[in-house]
Amino acid sequence: MADPHLSGKGSLKGLLIALAVAAVLFVTVVLPAEYGRDPTHVGRLLGLDKLRAPTTGGGEAKPILLTEVIGGNEKVWTADPGDGREPVPLPNPAVYQAGDAPPKHETKVIKLAVDGKTEVKTQLKKGKMVVYSWQVEGGKVYVDYHGHDPSMGDKFWVRYSEEDGVDHSAGSLVAPFDGEHGWFWLNVSEQPVTIRLTVDGYYDAIKDYGNIP
Incomplete structure (x- = not known):
């Protein structure tokens, strides 16, 4: 037992x-x-x-959408979230700015008579970034934000945005090519206006074309 x-x-x-x-x-x-x-x-x-697999709030892994905007054209890239040990590749590495010098800062005051027009351009190398804002005092303007490479002549240019009857704007730009990137303004008000433009970033210079006849 x-x-x-x-x-x-x-x-x-x-x-x-x-x-x-x-x-x-x-x-x-x-x-x-x-x-x-x-x-x-x-x-x-x-x-x-x-x-x-990494999860979202719903509990299942989902692809990540990355958006690249260059020259007014938008691309949407689908990226695998991965396992978290390696970074997800960026479609546009230019979002990171490495500079030998600190970013510049400049404010310009532009006065436009009735029907007056002008252009102000930032001179940028490809892949360099600027952050900008501008406000209109006394009325509204038409604006064309565009860029061109002077070495390729007047026929080559790209448009980033176009608005009519506005009094402010703000944003950023990563230059898609070497050249001049900036604003054409036309006073569409019945009285003179003043535009205050502020630019920060890795530009070489700001070119003010003054009042255009």
């Missing part, structure tokens, strides 16, 4: 072993595969951390 005390000790020992095995499996398998946590680094060696 079996000793009940020995039988009880065997059952307890078996239970403790089972709990220990379960704890090891949880740390080395479940945590890396389900939660992306790998304190022992065993999950990485076994490739279990790759089984976990």
